[in-house]
Every structure is written in C-alpha cells, then in structure tokens.
Amino acid sequence: MREVYVIGAGMHPFGRYPDKELPDLAGPAVQAALADAGLTWRQVQMTYCGHVRGGTTAAQTALAPLGYTGAPVINCENACAAGSTAFYLAALAVGAGQCDVALVLGMEKMTRGMVPTAAGGDMARLMGLNPLPGKYAMIARRYMHDHGCSAADFAMVSVKSHGNGVHNPYAQYRHACTVEEVLASRQVCDPLTLLQCCPTSDGAAAVVLAARRPALASPQRPLVRVRATVLVSQFHVPGDPFDVSEMTARAAQQAYATASCGPEDLDAVELHDCFTSAEVIHVESLGLCAHGEGTRLAATGRNGRGGRVAVSPSGGLLSRGHPLGATGVAQVAELVWQLRGQAGGRQVEGARLGLTHTVGGGGGGACAVHILERAGSARGR
Amino acid sequence: MREVYVIGAGMHPFGRYPDKELPDLAGPAVQAALADAGLTWRQVQMTYCGHVRGGTTAAQTALAPLGYTGAPVINCENACAAGSTAFYLAALAVGAGQCDVALVLGMEKMTRGMVPTAAGGDMARLMGLNPLPGKYAMIARRYMHDHGCSAADFAMVSVKSHGNGVHNPYAQYRHACTVEEVLASRQVCDPLTLLQCCPTSDGAAAVVLAARRPALASPQRPLVRVRATVLVSQFHVPGDPFDVSEMTARAAQQAYATASCGPEDLDAVELHDCFTSAEVIHVESLGLCAHGEGTRLAATGRNGRGGRVAVSPSGGLLSRGHPLGATGVAQVAELVWQLRGQAGGRQVEGARLGLTHTVGGGGGGACAVHILERAGSARGR
Numbered sequence: 053m054r055e056v057y058v059i060g061a062g063m064h065p066f067g068r069y070p071d072k073e074l075p076d077l078a079g080p081a082v083q084a085a086l087a088d089a090g091l092t093w094r095q096v097q098m099t100y101c102g103h104v105r106g107g108t109t110a111a112q113t114a115l116a117p118l119g120y121t122g123a124p125v126i127n128c129e130n131a132c133a134a135g136s137t138a139f140y141l142a143a144l145a146v147g148a149g150q151c152d153v154a155l156v157l158g159m160e161k162m163t164r165g166m167v168p169t170a171a172g173g174d175m176a177r178l179m180g181l182n183p184l185p186g187k188y189a190m191i192a193r194r195y196m197h198d199h200g201c202s203a204a205d206f207a208m209v210s211v212k213s214h215g216n217g218v219h220n221p222y223a224q225y226r227h228a229c230t231v232e233e234v235l236a237s238r239q240v241c242d243p244l245t246l247l248q249c250c251p252t253s254d255g256a257a258a259v260v261l262a263a264r265r266p267a268l269a270s271p272q273r274p275l276v277r278v279r280a281t282v283l284v285s286q287f288h289v290p291g292d293p294f295d296v297s298e299m300t301a302r303a304a305q306q307a308y309a310t311a312s313c314g315p316e317d318l319d320a321v322e323l324h325d326c327f328t329s330a331e332v333i334h335v336e337s338l339g340l341c342a343h344g345e346g347t348r349l350a351a352t353g354r355n356g357r358g359g360r361v362a363v364s365p366s367g368g369l370l371s372r373g374h375p376l377g378a379t380g381v382a383q384v385a386e387l388v389w390q391l392r393g394q395a396g397g398r399q400v401e402g403a404r405l406g407l408t409h410t411v412g413g414g415g416g417g418a419c420a421v422h423i424l425e426r427a428g429s430a431r432g433r
Numbered sequence: 434m435r436e437v438y439v440i441g442a443g444m445h446p447f448g449r450y451p452d453k454e455l456p457d458l459a460g461p462a463v464q465a466a467l468a469d470a471g472l473t474w475r476q477v478q479m480t481y482c483g484h485v486r487g488g489t490t491a492a493q494t495a496l497a498p499l500g501y502t503g504a505p506v507i508n509c510e511n512a513c514a515a516g517s518t519a520f521y522l523a524a525l526a527v528g529a530g531q532c533d534v535a536l537v538l539g540m541e542k543m544t545r546g547m548v549p550t551a552a553g554g555d556m557a558r559l560m561g562l563n564p565l566p567g568k569y570a571m572i573a574r575r576y577m578h579d580h581g582c583s584a585a586d587f588a589m590v591s592v593k594s595h596g597n598g599v600h601n602p603y604a605q606y607r608h609a610c611t612v613e614e615v616l617a618s619r620q621v622c623d624p625l626t627l628l629q630c631c632p633t634s635d636g637a638a639a640v641v642l643a644a645r646r647p648a649l650a651s652p653q654r655p656l657v658r659v660r661a662t663v664l665v666s667q668f669h670v671p672g673d674p675f676d677v678s679e680m681t682a683r684a685a686q687q688a689y690a691t692a693s694c695g696p697e698d699l700d701a702v703e704l705h706d707c708f709t710s711a712e713v714i715h716v717e718s719l720g721l722c723a724h725g726e727g728t729r730l731a732a733t734g735r736n737g738r739g740g741r742v743a744v745s746p747s748g749g750l751l752s753r754g755h756p757l758g759a760t761g762v763a764q765v766a767e768l769v770w771q772l773r774g775q776a777g778g779r780q781v782e783g784a785r786l787g788l789t790h791t792v793g794g795g796g797g798g799a800c801a802v803h804i805l806e807r808a809g810s811a812r813g814r
Contacts, residue, residue: 108510109793109796123665144525148525285506413493418493
C-alpha cells in the first residue's frame with residue numbers, strides 16, 4: 053500500500069438550515085476542501101460520499117452543480133459511521149493505486165424531531181430502548197451504579213466540549229456552559245439532560261486524499277498522513293450479554309497495531325460523543341484511561357486542550373453538531389487543522405498524532421477508527 | 434493487484450413477496466452463495482451490500498440472523514447500479530489484499546407502484562420525464578425516427594428475453610411471449626407497452642469473491658476470474674446535448690482495455706434492459722453492433738443463446754425482474770453459472786467470456802461494467 057495524505061479539508065458550518073438543500077451544504081464544503089488542496093473539481097478521480105438520509109444517488113445530485121466530469125461517485129451508508137466509511141474506502145482506493153486523488157464528502161440534512169433508527173429491533177423499541185437517548189441513559193445509569201459517580205460527573209463532559217466549541221467557527225453551538233446549566237437543562241432521558249445530547253443538525257464536510265505530497269506542503273503547512281484506517285462490525289456470541297464497547301475496543305486495537313502506536317501517543321481525539329455517557333465509555337474503550345475512570349478525565353481536565361490528550365477539541369458531536377453522514381468527515385477535517393496548527397482558538401498545542409472514532413447502526417453496526425499523523429513526527433513510532 | 438475469483442453465487446428468486454422482509458430475502462441468497470463457495474459465514478472477511486431503499490444499516494440488519502462475526506459491513510448505494518458498485522468495491526478490496534474473502538450482497542424490497550427517482554431534476558419531473566418510462570419511451574421514439582424502425586422491432590427484444598427467462602428458476606416471469614402479445618399488452622408510455630418494461634420486484638443475490646483458487650475448482654467446475662471492473666459517472670459539457678450512451682460507452686471501453694479484449698470476444702452479456710429501448714441503445718454503446726443496428730440484433734436472433742453473443746440469457750431485467758440493488762449482483766451470479774456451464778436450459782454453449790452492465794441514478798449517475806472469464810480460456814487475450 054502507498055502512503056495516503058489528507059491534502060485538503062473544508063466544511064459547511066453545522067447548524068439548522070431550513071432553506072438549504074444538500075447541494076447548498078455540500079458545494080461549499082467541497083469547494084473549500086479543493087481550494088485548500090490547491091486542486092480543481094476536474095482533478096478529482098473518485099468521490100466517496102457518506103450520508104444516511106440523502107436518498108437515491110444523493111451525492112451525484114449534490115455534486116451536479118460542480119459539473120459532470122465522468123469520475124465515479126460512490127454513495128455509502130453505515131448510519132452515524134457513514135462518513136467514516138467513505139473515508140475508509142477512499143483511503144484504500146488511494147493506497148492501492150486505484151486513483152491518485154480522491155474526494156471524501158459527508159453530508160446530511162436531518163428532519164426535525166426524533167431520528168428513527170434500525171437499532172435494537174422491535175422488542176427493544178416497544179420497551180422504549182429506541183430512540184437512542186434511552187440506550188445511552190441506561191448506559192449512564194449502569195455506569196453510575198458500577199462506578200459510584202454522579203450525574204454531575206457526566207455533565208462535566210458537556211462543559212468541556214461546549215468550552216471547545218466556543219472557538220470552532222463550524223460548530224452549531226458556540227456557547228460555554230456550567231455544570232449547573234447542563235444539569236438544569238431540559239430532561240431528555242434521565243439522567244441525560246438536553247445539553248448532554250447531540251443536537252439535530254444539517255451540514256457537510258469534505259477532505260481530499262492523495263498519494264503524493266502536495267506542492268502546497270511547507271514548513272508552515274505540514275503534511276497530514278493516514279497512519280491507519282479500520283472498520284469493524286460487532287462481534288457477539290449468542291446468549292452472551294451485548295458489550296457496547298466491543299466494536300470500539302477492537303477497532304482501536306487494530307488501528308494502534310497498524311500505526312505502531314498506542315493511546316498514550318495521541319494528542320487529539322475526535323470521538324463519537326453523541327451523548328455524554330457515550331464519550332465516557334468510548335474514552336475507556338479507546339484506552340485513553342482505565343476502566344471506570346471515564347468521567348474523571350473530564351473532571352480533572354486531563355482531556356482538555358491543555359491536558360494529556362484533547363478529546364473533542366472541535367466541540368464534538370455535543371457542540372459542533374451531528375449531521376449523521378457528515379460527522380466522520382468533519383472529525384478528519386478537524387484533525388487536519390489540529391495537526392497543521394490551523395485550529396485557531398481551539399488549537400491543541402503541538403498536536404502530532406490524532407484519532408477519529410465513530411460508531412453507528414443497528415444489527416452488527418459499524419465502528420470506524422482512523423489515525424492521522426503530522427508527517428515528519430517521530431512520535432508514536 | 435492480485436487475481437480475483439468469483440467462487441460462489443446464490444440467489445433468492447426474484448418476485449413479489451409481500452410476506453418477506455429483507456433478512457428473508459438476503460439470508461437464503463447468502464447461504465446459497467457460501468455453500469456454493471464451500472465457505473461458512475464466519476470465513477467472510479468483508480461484506481459489501483448494494484441496496485437503494487433498505488434504510489439505515491440495512492445490510493447489518495439483514496445479516497444479523499447469520500450472527501455477529503465482527504467483520505466489517507459496508508452499505509453502498511448507486512441507484513440501479515448499487516449492487517454493481519458493491520461488486521466493484523469488493524473486487525478492489527480483494528485485489529488490493531485488504532481481505533482474502535469478500536461477500537457481495539445485493540437486495541431490495543420494493544414498494545408497489547411507481548418508483549420515485551432523483552433523475553432529471555424538478556423541471557424534468559414537471560414535464561413528465563420522470564418516472565423513467567417517460568425517458569425510455571422518448572428514447573424509443575427518437576430511435577424510431579432516426580433509424581426507421583417500428584414498435585414491433587422493440588417488442589422483439591422482449592420476446593427474446595422472456596424466451597430466456599422461461600428457463601431461469603430465479604426469474605420473476607417465466608413465460609414466453611410473441612411480438613403480438615408484447616404489443617397488445619397494456620400501454621405504459623407510448624411506444625412502450627407493459628411487457629417492454631421491467632417489473633417491480635423483490636429479491637436478493639450474493640456472490641463470494643476470493644483471492645485464491647478455491648479447493649472446489651475442478652475440470653467439472655471451472656474457475657471464474659474477474660478480468661475487469663469499471664465504475665464511471667456521466668461526462669457532460671454544459672450546453673451540449675445530454676448523451677444517454679456516454680457512460681456506457683466509456684465504461685465499456687475502459688473495461689475492454691483492462692481485460693485486453695473487445696466486444697467481439699464476448700459470449701454472454703447481462704445488461705441493463707430496464708426497458709426494451711434501453712437494451713437497444715446499450716447493445717450499441719457496448720459495441721455489440723453498429724449504431725442504428727440495435728433492434729436488428731434481436732430481430733435476426735444474433736443476440737439469442739445460439740447467436741453471436743447471448744444478451745440477457747437470464748431473461749434480463751425484463752423477465753428475471755429488477756429489485757434495484759440486487760440486479761447487479763444477480764447479473765454476476767448468472768455469468769458465473771453460464772461460465773461454469775451450470776445454467777441449465779438457458780445455457781450459452783461454451784461460454785468463456787461475459788460482461789455485466791448496469792446504469793442508474795440522477796445527477797452524474799453511475800454506470801458499472803464488469804468482465805468475467807472462465808479461467809483457462811485463451812480467448813479474448
């Protein structure tokens with residue numbers, strides 16, 4: 053496999069855009085990513101697009117205003133991991149030499165109200181386990197029981213992430229909040245309050261992958277290289293309890309092995325914090341802290357921008373927003389900016405190695421983990 | 434790139450199954466393909482699934498009854514080329530060494546009535562150009578004007594394909610028909626009558642790709658090798674007339690170049706005959722006859738099972754049916770059986786080289802062409 057570089061990143065700010073359609077969201081993101089890469093749309097040899105609710109050949113329709121270049125376009129879907137799956141496919145195509153320049157687009161225009169999902173099956177739905185807030189509230193309750201922490205400990209995750217989002221011009225919500233405000237916000241599913249749940253969002257993000265070092269690379273603009281890209285689904289033995297951490301832990305282990313690094317080498321992590329309780333279990337599954345210490349990471353500031361590893365420096369799904377298919381690509385874009393030192397007020401100083409993580413879907417579902425590196429770094433080798 | 438073999442094929446018969454859901458359709462197809470390959474579900478390292486209307490992580494849900502093995506599953510969508518796109522991705526993954534065994538699943542459960550599509554945009558819809566029968570009726574009318582042929586010439590395509598479908602146990606319609614019956618069937622969109630339009634279908638098809646020659650290979654069961662797999666979208670210069678043959682012609686040229694063969698080397702072709710007029714323009718774009726001779730292929734029997742090249746020996750979309758995402762995979766399954774000499778009453782004698790072709794989608798759309806070969810054949814080199 054050849055080395056794969058991320059040479060461009062762009063986003064349409066996440067938010068609610070009742071007057072915009074997918075081409076209005078995707079177009080600016082793609083054009084920003086291409087401009088950042090110093091390329092034109094005609095130089096893109098393949099496009100991989102992640103979305104969940106865009107409909108038939110939504111990527112082709114969204115990209116039509118840019119012109120019909122003849123290059124193949126592939127729509128892929130894996131629920132909340134759709135954008136990450138598109139990145140996974142594109143990295144393979146570039147790495148394998150199928151193309152030299154690939155565009156990865158993630159986009160979503162969400163409806164108002166609850167998001168119907170395939171997760172859990174009919175019995176679970178009848179029991180109120182679907183939609184997802186119920187699932188993650190139960191995870192929080194069980195975690196509180198097992199590890200003796202409080203609702204306020206979960207709220208700290210939201211405080212940390214919203215504090216980061218303040219500095220992200222692409223974030224849907226750019227306001228800091230206190231633990232008291234988080235706990236006092238509207239109850240969604242006890243113990244999860246509104247500020248502990250990701251919002252309903254529209255948005256798009258795009259990155260450009262290439263096999264060659266771009267001409268734009270310079271000491272002021274370091275290269276970002278893909279060190280690992282992993283996709284898994286759930287492993288489960290019938291009759292055993294369903295382990296909500298299994299996919300994440302296994303995908304992370306595979307990614308660390310591929311990249312010859314460990315969680316201790318990471319500077320920045322963009323993970324799937326769809327709820328505060330999700331972040332707590334994911335930081336543990338990714339190996340960023342010991343089992344049972346997930347809430348303490350936020351409480352002690354160890355996952356802040358000045359801590360040992362910055363978790364969701366973008367503001368994460370909680371603050372940046374979560375337009376399903378766009379999220380995985382936005383995570384990569386954020387890491388590109390962090391690793392280049394272009395993240396402005398939310399910059400993680402000296403960031404050299406970063407990881408993205410998404411999970412999604414019913415049945416066996418999907419979990420994707422990517423590791424990106426500021427090229428030239430000797431760290432994590 | 435490594436050689437890629439198709440070592441297993443299976444289908445759930447196409448038809449209308451109001452009492453079956455996607456797992457009921459996909460399961461038997463997958464189990465038949467695995468049994469044919471001599472493998473178990475746990476030996477599948479990656480799954481690529483093409484579907485259009487299955488909903489979120491539909492493949493994971495459909496495969497859940499087989500068990501959660503942890504192997505990644507990717508849902509991909511490209512309208513009527515969804516299954517072919519899944520095959521394209523899987524062939525790359527196996528060829529590039531990302532995995533040794535990949536499953537390709539295509540499945541669809543369609544609603545009753547017209548199929549809404551993204552093709553053509555709002556103005557085209559207002560003008561009645563959508564749904565698709567309108568488009569292909571206009572193509573037929575123009576063809577009749579340009580080449581001086583009659584509605585009966587198009588009807589001959591349907592006669593040929595339904596004649597093949599009689600012998601296909603997986604076909605939705607297994608009855609032969611005459612030109613008179615085709616022309617007398619209900620008018621859908623002048624000059625296209627009901628028997629010139631593919632039906633609304635449910636169904637699933639699966640094939641197994643592998644990098645190694647399977648143990649099951651024998652003189653009685655020859656190997657089937659992937660010689661080329663190509664995916665393109667539309668090329669179009671603004672202001673120029675939109676060329677409905679552009680994608681197919683370019684994809685075919687790329688595939689012939691990759692496989693070092695030409696249309697004259699093909700024994701069997703499964704193409705996207707969603708309407709009789711579609712087959713007529715596609716046989717020309719694929720180079721199976723000269724421009725303007727498309728209707729004559731059927732009229733002279735040159736595209737029958739005993740002719741120069743068998744077109745849609747399975748019965749094609751017209752007779753086998755067209756469950757959108759399943760079609761591209763069913764085409765590959767049919768070629769596997771043809772190239773192995775296992776196609777029963779519809780066998781194309783001595784078939785050694787075959788091609789599949791699908792088109793789909795709005796905007797830039799998608800067109801996929803695959804070329805498969807009975808390994809050991811010196812033909813077409």
